């Protein structure tokens with residue numbers, strides 16, 4: 414069992430909007446550690462606090478090949494977007510289903526670290542860039558499902574139902 418419980422679609426709490434973090438204390442550091450542990454345990458490459466029912470603006474990501482680049486972003490904001498890319502995305506709140514989503518190809522992100530120190534990540538591309546956009550969406554109550562046409566939404570729901578029936 415992963416440390417933290419990950420909310421599953423269509424849990425209404427996935428639509429909550431996360432509030433900015435104001436206190437850079439031990440509780441925040443523990444949340445980040447627990448989110449990273451849960452992400453690694455579930456073989457995800459990212460996790461947003463909203464998914465573990467903590468509506469604070471915190472995300473963790475490790476988009477490396479060797480699971481050795483844990484990153485955390487507190488109060489992240491995309492400050493520039495360049496180009497468009499389509500990427501096959503998955504989500505820990507929709508296990509087993511995947512969909513192609515259009516995202517910005519390259520982004521610049523401003524955030525603070527767990528100490529409250531301002532940071533910038535410039536020119537994030539590929540899986541990292543896509544994942545940051547996917548996670549920031551979660552903080553605003555948006556999932557990859559919300560990016561799909563109604564036809565693709567229906568298809569994805571059916572696949573999800575089938576997978577869930579199979580694993581009962």
Ligand code: GNR
Pocket residue numbers: 456457458459460461464500501502503504505506543544547548551
């Ligand atoms: O594990 C995940 N993989 C992934 C693949 C492509 C684009 C985005 C992601 S994020 C996802 C984990 C997750 O649900 N984060 O919110």
Ligand code: NI
Pocket residue numbers: 503504505506547551
């Ligand atoms: Ni997700």
